[in-house]
Amino acid sequence: MKKKIIAVALTAIVALGSLVGCGSSSNGSTGDALIVGTNAAFPPFEYVGDDGKPDGFDIALIKAIGEKAGMEVQIQDMEFDSLVSSIGNKIDVAIAGMTVTEERKKTVDFSDSYYEAVQDVIVPKGSAIATADDLKGLKIGVQLGTTGEFIADEIEGAEISAYNKAVDAVNDLNNGRVDCVIVDKNPAEVFGAQFPDQVDVIPGTNFDFEPENYAIALPKGNTELAEKINTALKELKEDGTYDALVKKYIEE
């Protein structure tokens, strides 16, 4: 009797083990579906398309990578601030206009970079904000957990409001609740075009903000997956697919 219970328990453990083993998360390198986390509120890199599904440059790029590498890509939309800590459990990798930072590298690895960016500053139309000194003591809107927030944190006397979505920071700029918004250049330009009568977009270089590199965040130590993704990325750059996607989504 006792033996049987142990046997049943063992079978259950083995069954559970194999379930976990072929589950789609945390083992993207086995040929299973690759679960890709994003935050689809960051145009033109990711946004919710007219059909209700995530679309944008990053989404098209990771799908093309999946196709090259023989991995079925499944997109999971979530808060930007949860992406890094979800890698290896809820998701396999993340593509989200994510900047490579030393802090993030403590938790995740990064693919080769696929885009260079910088933080811009969105200001009310006609504002006198023009240089780094002008940002001191201002109310600054940012997206939670982004490099825009990290930069704002360093500004003397700044009062920071962090939002789950960058567009909510822009809405509060238009409401007068914040004095400016620090956000990545391309989304800043999209928001600028969305509210042409209300805001101006000032290039981050005017404030001496450093260039940033976007890359795909990967589970730490999974060199096999990293190599698959980097090889696919390289091929897409060589065969013109990458340039076509830049044209379609970013320069259109």
Ligand code: ARG
């Ligand atoms: N590049 C910035 C960062 O890595 C912002 C990225 C925000 N991306 C997004 N999909 N909301 O912190």
